[in-house]
Amino acid sequence: MKLTKIVKDIVLEGNLSDHDGYNTEAALRKEKEIKNKNVKPEDAITDLDLNTLNRNQTIKEYGYGPLNPDDEKGSKKFWEQKAELWNTTPEAAKASRCGNCGAFDQKKSTLSKIEKAIGEDGKTIVKNANIGFCEFFWFKCAGARSCDAWVGGGPIK
Ligand code: SF4
Numbered sequence: 001m002k003l004t005k006i007v008k009d010i011v012l013e014g015n016l017s018d019h020d021g022y023n024t025e026a027a028l029r030k031e032k033e034i035k036n037k038n039v040k041p042e043d044a045i046t047d048l049d050l051n052t053l054n055r056n057q058t059i060k061e062y063g064y065g066p067l068n069p070d071d072e073k074g075s076k077k078f079w080e081q082k083a084e085l086w087n088t089t090p091e092a093a094k095a096s097r098c099g100n101c102g103a104f105d106q107k108k109s110t111l112s113k114i115e116k117a118i119g120e121d122g123k124t125i126v127k128n129a130n131i132g133f134c135e136f137f138w139f140k141c142a143g144a145r146s147c148d149a150w151v152g153g154g155p156i157k
Pocket residue numbers: 058064097098101102103104133134135136137141145146147148149150151
């Protein structure tokens with residue numbers, strides 16, 4: 001078993017399929033497909049289903065979100081929950097996002113791989129969504145979102 005797989009198993013306990021409620025079919029299919037296979041972090045850059053699997057796991061286990069950070073009303077509950085977890089105010093919680101997380105990889109070389117994998121409009125999409133690669137959970141995440149594993153000192157440039 002590769003070290004990356006061991007680390008991942010420690011970081012993400014359980015499977016996506018353990019969680020009740022709606023989930024993305026493609027992510028659940030991918031979970032079955034990669035069972036007992038070695039997966040490298042960067043595989044998620046080119047494999048959208050794997051990326052979605054890792055992202056959904058982070059939503060279920062680490063409260064990744066909100067869905068639309070620009071929607072103040074729709075994301076109110078999300079930030080209130082983060083504030084409760086950290087014993088702070090929603091305003092203060094909003095200052096800790098993927099965009100300034102220490103696990104948010106925005107190295108030129110990483111962004112270039114992501115842009116290439118997306119295709120023709122890759123550069124624009126990466127720029128507009130302020131995309132980076134989450135080094136903890138291995139998926140392309142948006143700078144305006146956050147999760148319970150946030151750490152300061154980022155992004156990685
Ligand atoms: S660990 Fe950091 S970069 Fe990864 S999803 Fe959480 S807040 Fe975003």
